[in-house]
Amino acid sequence: xxxxxxxxxxxxxxxxxxxxxxxxxxxxxxxxxxxxxxxxxxxxxxxxxxxxxxxxxxxxxxxxxxxxxxxxxxxxxxxxxxxxxxxxxxxxxxxxxxxxxxxxxxxxxxxxxxxxxxxxxxxxxxxxxxxxxxxxxxxxxxxxxxxxxxxxxxxxxxxxxxxxxxxxxxxxxxxxxxxxxxxxxxxxxxxxxxxxxxxxxxxxxxxxxxxxxxxxxxxxxxxxxxxxxxxxxxxxxxxxxxxxxxxxxxxxxxxxxxxxxxxxxxxxxxxxxxxxxxxxxxxxxxxxxxxxxxxxxxxxxxxxxxxxxxxxxxxxxxxxxxxxxxxxxxxxxxxxxxxxxxxxxxxxxxxxxxxxxxxxxxxxxxxxxxxxxxxxxxxxxxxxxxxxxxxxxxxxxxxxxxxxxxxxxxxxxxxxxxxxxxxxxxxxxxxxxxxxxxxxxxxxxxxxxxxxxxxxxxxxxxxxxxxxxxxxxxxxxxxxxxxxxxxxxxxxxxxxxxxxxxxxxxxxxxxxxxxxxxxxxxxxxxxxxxxxxxxxxxxxxxxxxxxxxxxxxxxxxxxxxxxxxxxxxxxxxxxxxxxxxxxxxxxxxxxxxxxxxxxxxxxxxxxxxxxxxxxxxxxxxxxxxxxxxxxxxxxxxxxxxxxxxxxxxx
Ligand code: ATP
Ligand code: MG
Numbered sequence: 001x002x003x004x005x006x007x008x009x010x011x012x013x014x015x016x017x018x019x020x021x022x023x024x025x026x027x028x029x030x031x032x033x034x035x036x037x038x039x040x041x042x043x044x045x046x047x048x049x050x051x052x053x054x055x056x057x058x059x060x061x062x063x064x065x066x067x068x069x070x071x072x073x074x075x076x077x078x079x080x081x082x083x084x085x086x087x088x089x090x091x092x093x094x095x096x097x098x099x100x101x102x103x104x105x106x107x108x109x110x111x112x113x114x115x116x117x118x119x120x121x122x123x124x125x126x127x128x129x130x131x132x133x134x135x136x137x138x139x140x141x142x143x144x145x146x147x148x149x150x151x152x153x154x155x156x157x158x159x160x161x162x163x164x165x166x167x168x169x170x171x172x173x174x175x176x177x178x179x180x181x182x183x184x185x186x187x188x189x190x191x192x193x194x195x196x197x198x199x200x201x202x203x204x205x206x207x208x209x210x211x212x213x214x215x216x217x218x219x220x221x222x223x224x225x226x227x228x229x230x231x232x233x234x235x236x237x238x239x240x241x242x243x244x245x246x247x248x249x250x251x252x253x254x255x256x257x258x259x260x261x262x263x264x265x266x267x268x269x270x271x272x273x274x275x276x277x278x279x280x281x282x283x284x285x286x287x288x289x290x291x292x293x294x295x296x297x298x299x300x301x302x303x304x305x306x307x308x309x310x311x312x313x314x315x316x317x318x319x320x321x322x323x324x325x326x327x328x329x330x331x332x333x334x335x336x337x338x339x340x341x342x343x344x345x346x347x348x349x350x351x352x353x354x355x356x357x358x359x360x361x362x363x364x365x366x367x368x369x370x371x372x373x374x375x376x377x378x379x380x381x382x383x384x385x386x387x388x389x390x391x392x393x394x395x396x397x398x399x400x401x402x403x404x405x406x407x408x409x410x411x412x413x414x415x416x417x418x419x420x421x422x423x424x425x426x427x428x429x430x431x432x433x434x435x436x437x438x439x440x441x442x443x444x445x446x447x448x449x450x451x452x453x454x455x456x457x458x459x460x461x462x463x464x465x466x467x468x469x470x471x472x473x474x475x476x477x478x479x480x481x482x483x484x485x486x487x488x489x490x491x492x493x494x495x496x497x498x499x500x501x502x503x504x505x506x507x508x509x510x511x512x513x514x515x516x517x518x519x520x521x522x523x524x525x526x527x528x529x530x531x532x533x534x535x536x537x538x539x540x541x542x543x544x545x546x547x548x549x550x551x552x553x554x555x556x557x558x559x560x561x562x563x564x565x566x567x568x569x570x571x572x573x574x575x576x577x578x579x580x581x582x583x584x585x586x587x588x589x590x591x592x593x594x595x596x597x598x599x600x601x602x603x604x605x606x607x608x609x610x611x612x613x614x615x616x617x618x619x620x621x622x623x624x625x626x627x628x629x630x631x632x633x634x635x636x637x638x639x640x641x642x643x644x645x646x647x648x649x650x
Contacts, residue, residue, distance in 0.1 A: 008393065010427025015503045018426030022435055023504065025423065029438040030464045036438065037467065040281055044316070045080055046071045046273075047246035053273075054465070060485035061492065063465030066249025066273030073253055073276050074113060074150035075244040077315035082110035086291075090320045093294070093343055094139050097186035097326025102139060106318070109143070111240055116140075116147035118239035123210050125178055127152030127245055130255065132176040132208075134158045134167055134198055136185025137325040140214040140231055141301055144180045145311055149253060149272075152245040156255040156267070159302025160185055160192065161602045164200035173267055174255050174474060175207040180231075184217035188327045195221040249273025255474045256304055258410040266483070267474030268304075268410045275413050276316065278439075278468025282414040283313030285437055286404050287347055287376060288422035294373070296322040297349040298336070303603050304410040305380055309349060313414070328354060333361040337369040348396070349378035349406075353604035355388045355396075360539050360562065363395050371396060376421060378404040382605055383508045385530045389430035407433035407508055409494065411484070413468030416440045417506050431530070432505040439466045444500050449488040452500075457522055459512055460498040461491040497524045514608050516545040517553050518586050525608060528555055528589070531582045535575055537565040542598050543589065544612045554590035556615050560597060567594035 029036040033054045041053055050068040057063050081087065087107045094102045104112070125131060131153050135141040141157075148155040156174045158167050171179065181198045184191040195213055199222060202208055213223070214231040223230075251272045257265035283289055295314055299305035314321045322343050328336050336358075340348065358365070377397050384392075384405055393403055402425070406418040417433040417440065419426055426434060436442040441463035444452045452458045469492070473480040487493045497509045509515070509524025516523045525543050532541040540560040545553035559575065561567065572592050580588045599607045 008428050008430065010429065010503075012503075014427045018424050019435065019504055021424045022420065022426065022438075025438045026436060026440070030441050033464070037277065041066070041069075041277055044071065044076050044276060044280060053249075060481050061465055061469050061471065062485075062490065063469075064250050064274075064471075065271060065277070065465075065467050065469075069249045069273055070246040071249065071273055071276065072150065072244035072247055073272055073312065074117075074146045076276060076280075077149075077312060078106065078110050078113055078146060079244065081106040081315075081318045086318050089291075089318070091315060092139065092142065092321055092323050094323045095325065095339065096138070097189070097324075097330060104139060109146075112139075112143045113146045113150060114240055114242050115235045115238040116143050117150040117242040119212070119234045120147055120153060120178065121151055121242065122238070123178060123212075125151065125153050127247070127251075128154065129178075130154045130156055130174040130176040131178045131180060132156045132158055132167075132171045132174065134160055134162075134179060134181045134194060135214065135301075136160050136182055136192070136194065136216060137300060137323055138182065138185075138214065138216055139323070140180075140182070142311055142323070145254075145301070145307075146315075150242060150244045152247050152251060154252045154254055154269075156257075157302055157307070158257070159300060159602055160194055161300075161302070164197045167198065168201040168204045170257055170265070170267075171201065171205045171208060173257075176205075177207060178210045178212065179205075179208050180212045180214070182214040182216040182231075183221045184219055186217065186326050188330045191217045191219055193219070193221075199224075247272050250471065252471065254307065256307060256410055266410075266479065267476075268470040269472040269474050270413055270468075271471050274467040274469065276312070278414040278466070279308045279312040280316040281439075282437065282468070283309065283317045283319075285420045285422045286406060286415050286418050287349070287378065289314065289317050289319045289347070291318070291320075293319060293346045293375075294322060294344050295319050295347040295349075296324075296340070296343075296345045297378075298324070298328070298354065299349070299351070299380075300603075304413070305349075308414050328357075329361070332365070333358070334365040334368055337366045337371060340371055340374065341369040344373040346373055347376045347378070348374060349380065349404075351381040351604055352379055352384040352388050353382065353600065353606075355379065355384070355392050356540055359388060359391050362563075366395055371398065374398070374401050376404065377401050378406055380406045380408065380415075381603065383433075383510070383526045383530075384431065385526075385533045386430040387530075387533050393430070403428060403430075405431075405433045407496075407506070411470045411492075412462075412466070412494075413470060416462070416466070417442060417508075429503075429505055432501070432507050434505050436506070439464075441466070442506065443491070444498055444506075445488060445491075449491070454500055454502045454504075457497060457499045457509060457524065459488070460494040460496045460506075460508075461488050462494065463491050465492075497522075511608075514544070516543070516555055518545070518555065519551045521586060523555075523583075523587060528557065528579065528583065528587060531579050531587070532557060532559060532575060534582070535578050537561055537571060538575070540598055540606075542606045542608055542611055544608050544615060546590065546612075546615055548590065551586070555587065557589040557592040558595050558598060558611060559592060560595055 048070040211228045297309040406415040408416045444458040510526040528543040529541045539562040542558045548554035
């Protein structure tokens with residue numbers, strides 16, 4: 001372990017003070033749900049508060065929030081500030097990839113959202129209708145989400161990197177009436193022809209009656225008469241005031257399809273009241289967001305992180321954020337660091353995959369910029385290996401900023417396990433997401449659902465319902481119950497493998513269905529991957545299990561080397577020895593391949609499922625659900641490249 005990691009490792013006494021405080025809050029929140037959440041709910045606006053804020057249900061998800069209360073997400077996110085002294089505070093600084101800039105105050109955002117809401121109403125969209133949004137990261141995207149929320153329409157955002165087939169599948173699943181898109185979007189200096197892709201998709205989407213097109217790139221596009229209209233023209237005649245619709249707490253606010261790392265995407269449906277409370281509370285508890293902050297969550301609004309921590313969370317807390325449209329390494333690998341310097345960003349929230357790719361570019365890129373405005377760093381999406389944690393802490397945070405490693409899922413609506421700088425400081429352990437938030441009844445259980453003692457690996461489940469929980473999978477009650485609630489009745493099954501240590505810190509070890517079972521031992525993919533990444537030659541790694549007659553399963557490792565290191569039989573031996581020394585002989589991979597890059601989902605997560613298909617010599621046809629999750633072309637390309645590498649190696 002190197003010096004920096006040791007510096008931030010906690011002392012026992014520091015752990016017990018912070019932990020006691022957090023555990024006490026958490027106990028209260030679960031034992032006395034009403035009493036705990038009522039004052040938090042009162043910080044938000046409700047049209048009506050009838051009855052209990054939480055009701056137990058017999059059936060999954062075993063509870064509902066604010067079912068007889070009425071509110072409006074958009075009112076809370078926008079109007080509340082537009083009517084206050086925050087009126088002229090910037091809600092968003094926006095920068096496009098080519099360098100164009102915009103800033104929207106809360107009052108300006110209010111006006112724009114009202115106009116868009118009015119336009120949607122005129123198109124016949126009303127409360128409960130679905131609207132699919134397929135847009136680049138431009139202000140119109142945020143405005144569109146909020147306009148839907150204002151009138152009670154259910155938005156379904158589809159990531160703008162998805163293919164026409166993936167878009168069509170999601171539009172058809174939700175039976176959206178309207179599609180909001182743009183002519184195109186910028187990515188690494190090139191235009192992504194969104195409207196063209198959407199036109200292609202819409203050939204298969206009978207439910208869509210109207211298409212709204214924002215002008216971003218300005219290239220020629222086809223506009224279909226009576227169906228398609230320009231965003232700007234539509235808004236010209238729109239009203240500048242639309243009354244927000246008071247909605248019950250359990251009104252669906254949006255559908256979001258999971259990123260699809262493991263299988264066919266699931267349309268998670270979120271509530272209005274509970275989701276709002278959770279986005280608001282977690283934004284404050286985890287990030288301790290303040291008026292003077294310039295907060296930047298780098299996620300695309302196409303993912304849940306973008307919904308909760310680019311749009312709803314920061315707006316519900318009246319914060320000022322930065323939104324950036326383009327690629328992190330365009331025109332050069334210091335674009336992000338330049339943005340942080342120029343806007344004075346104080347909080348940065350990103351993903352381990354991004355951190356690892358910046359590590360590969362080298363320290364001289366961030367070194368060119370003054371990053372001293374930063375005070376807090378966050379990560380989400382995958383476990384962060386201590387190497388990357390350390391680099392983030394030292395190189396980006398100047399060994400000065402806390403890191404909040406946040407574990408959560410599309411289904412949970414917001415952060416569940418994380419340091420909570422807005423509540424108290426607890427010492428950090430690199431690689432651990434630390435402790436559950438108030439309201440989060442997290443446990444580690446064995447196969448039979450029995451709670452495991454400290455330091456034993458098992459399945460992560462959530463007992464008592466929490467406010468941000470999803471309400472359903474769109475149109476699929478059976479799958480909702482069987483995927484999440486059947487395995488451990490009475491609890492939500494997160495499908496992640498994890499461990500809680502003696503101090504109560506949670507360590508996420510990978511997906512439960514990817515756990516390796518070697519000679520009776522269970523090893524999380526992350527445990528082996530981390531062991532490899534610690535070696536100075538390794539930039540990234542992915543490990544999967546392959547059937548083995550003797551051991552049950554044998555690990556197969558894929559390794560991407562850092563620049564300056566070349567694949568060789570000697571290096572392979574060295575890496576295998578390195579795993580033997582750190583994890584013991586049973587964990588030593590039966591095969592280790594050097595590859596140029598690892599296949600990832602569009603949200604940047606390693607697709608071990610795809611790697612397994614290659615290793616098991618299955619064709620991609622066997623994993624046809626992939627095409628929902630990522631561009632099939634890209635998956636096939638990654639598949640062929642891996643095959644080629646394996647052949648070259650053996
Ligand atoms: P699908 O459910 O369709 O397979 P997905 O699980 O990748 O897709 P998300 O909801 O975006 O879709 O991701 C949630 C998952 O990401 C978690 O279940 C966990 O495996 C992983 N994850 C997220 N944050 C962290 C973190 N801080 N530490 C460890 N793992 C994390
Ligand atoms: Mg998942």
